[in-house]
Amino acid sequence: MSREIDIVRSVADLRARVRYWRDQGLAVALVPTMGALHRGHLSLIAEGLERADRVIASVFVNPTQFGPEEDFSRYPRREAEDAALLGGAGCHLLFAPRVSEMYPAGFATTVHVAGLSEGLCGAVRPGHFDGVATVVAKLLLQVRPDVALFGEKDYQQLAVIRRLVRDLDLAIEVVGCPIWREEEGLALSSRNAYLTPEQRAIAPALFRILDTTAQALTQGGEVSPLLAQAIRDLLAAGFDSVDYCEVRDAETLAPLDRPTRPARLLAAARLGTTRLIDNVAVGALS
Amino acid sequence: MSREIDIVRSVADLRARVRYWRDQGLAVALVPTMGALHRGHLSLIAEGLERADRVIASVFVNPTQFGPEEDFSRYPRREAEDAALLGGAGCHLLFAPRVSEMYPAGFATTVHVAGLSEGLCGAVRPGHFDGVATVVAKLLLQVRPDVALFGEKDYQQLAVIRRLVRDLDLAIEVVGCPIWREEEGLALSSRNAYLTPEQRAIAPALFRILDTTAQALTQGGEVSPLLAQAIRDLLAAGFDSVDYCEVRDAETLAPLDRPTRPARLLAAARLGTTRLIDNVAVGALS
Numbered sequence: 001m002s003r004e005i006d007i008v009r010s011v012a013d014l015r016a017r018v019r020y021w022r023d024q025g026l027a028v029a030l031v032p033t034m035g036a037l038h039r040g041h042l043s044l045i046a047e048g049l050e051r052a053d054r055v056i057a058s059v060f061v062n063p064t065q066f067g068p069e070e071d072f073s074r075y076p077r078r079e080a081e082d083a084a085l086l087g088g089a090g091c092h093l094l095f096a097p098r099v100s101e102m103y104p105a106g107f108a109t110t111v112h113v114a115g116l117s118e119g120l121c122g123a124v125r126p127g128h129f130d131g132v133a134t135v136v137a138k139l140l141l142q143v144r145p146d147v148a149l150f151g152e153k154d155y156q157q158l159a160v161i162r163r164l165v166r167d168l169d170l171a172i173e174v175v176g177c178p179i180w181r182e183e184e185g186l187a188l189s190s191r192n193a194y195l196t197p198e199q200r201a202i203a204p205a206l207f208r209i210l211d212t213t214a215q216a217l218t219q220g221g222e223v224s225p226l227l228a229q230a231i232r233d234l235l236a237a238g239f240d241s242v243d244y245c246e247v248r249d250a251e252t253l254a255p256l257d258r259p260t261r262p263a264r265l266l267a268a269a270r271l272g273t274t275r276l277i278d279n280v281a282v283g284a285l286s
Numbered sequence: 287m288s289r290e291i292d293i294v295r296s297v298a299d300l301r302a303r304v305r306y307w308r309d310q311g312l313a314v315a316l317v318p319t320m321g322a323l324h325r326g327h328l329s330l331i332a333e334g335l336e337r338a339d340r341v342i343a344s345v346f347v348n349p350t351q352f353g354p355e356e357d358f359s360r361y362p363r364r365e366a367e368d369a370a371l372l373g374g375a376g377c378h379l380l381f382a383p384r385v386s387e388m389y390p391a392g393f394a395t396t397v398h399v400a401g402l403s404e405g406l407c408g409a410v411r412p413g414h415f416d417g418v419a420t421v422v423a424k425l426l427l428q429v430r431p432d433v434a435l436f437g438e439k440d441y442q443q444l445a446v447i448r449r450l451v452r453d454l455d456l457a458i459e460v461v462g463c464p465i466w467r468e469e470e471g472l473a474l475s476s477r478n479a480y481l482t483p484e485q486r487a488i489a490p491a492l493f494r495i496l497d498t499t500a501q502a503l504t505q506g507g508e509v510s511p512l513l514a515q516a517i518r519d520l521l522a523a524g525f526d527s528v529d530y531c532e533v534r535d536a537e538t539l540a541p542l543d544r545p546t547r548p549a550r551l552l553a554a555a556r557l558g559t560t561r562l563i564d565n566v567a568v569g570a571l572s
Binding site for chain 1: 392398
């Protein structure tokens, strides 16, 4: 199962590999990532192997989705470890382009998804989802996979991507995969590596509080007071600030006064300069 | 040669036809139009037949590229005549979707090309090129042709499309085809039908003045005074106003003080409520 994985860095080489597989009638899956891979990412590879004959992972820390004050330069980069993990997971190809391959001189195009990109993380990270939508559109068009897999941890991102794939007629199946968590419930994230031991001890409270709140909402509790309580609980647990804690329609991400449709409880909270996000399902009230 | 052309209205039917051709190894060309076809459009079909085995024309009057004060509702629509012309020209398929097929409920995505979309027509028609870029991206992704053909009359549009095709890794050859003109030089345009006989008599001055100005520029004449003179000449010829008359880099559309690289002279001028555009090549000074 484990093997050394091939790495391609140009779109031309990537396409040659995909064409070779296509000529054999093989189905192709793509798992776009920013690297610093953890078990959550590897679960996407595993799901890709279930759904296609060949799985490509991309590792690209996309500068256009980071704000000027954000962590682009310090975002963890460890390609050798990533390549070893991907090879061990049975992934067939790693596409790791340089920035100049993705955005050559003169690059000028942006893909914008209205509505879904606003609010939640979009309110705190202006331009972030334009960067995500554009780079994901490019990766999908470079590979043209049958299926593309994304983690539900970036739930708003997943909704944006589903929308753009539908709107731009990409004819690719988008699959969202469940969040992977540590024993205490902390969602796996490449950014967890930023946490000090003290912050790491506080971090699991994010999921614990979301989980408790989602259960109360599913049982018919009122939205506003439960969200206000959740924010108070996050601050009391030691988070330095809460960017948002909201209940949204699970598909459209429209704000919900009552979760009468399948809904999602989403939050972002900060520990020092590290921003953690998480989300959980809320059952629909009849 | 002449035949009744098949018309499809859904992306699913369109794709089934393209897949059938692809399975036979045939190359496919796409000619996107807004209908009200003239000889200029038919020259694109002819060029498509030179370059591919099958040619698809789309006819879609795209609402998102018209401003609220513009001529979307009165834009000429004559599908039966268009279909007859296309069949006669040897075109293999007409894709004529309804607005709801292109923009179903929930549609939220925009493709924006910075720089090239600004200035010239973009300055007078805010949002126009976002509408163009988005609908052309969709048509290209619905058909996935080998080659797509556009007229040079919409020169800025052609530059925007070339850019987005490159930036979004569409792997489609974009071909720009020469402007077709009446005997007196008036560029063929579906909007010429709006002109009164008096306006129609004035209209050829647009090309005549651009042509004279481009010759003077190619011979090394100074840009600013020649453009100012061209605008005066257009108004003296009877145009009611001039939106712009500018010299730009032929590829990047960057403003040029001196045409030291291949350049383009572009203008938009109005006769009553009708807006005419035209453009001509300017030779590079050594």
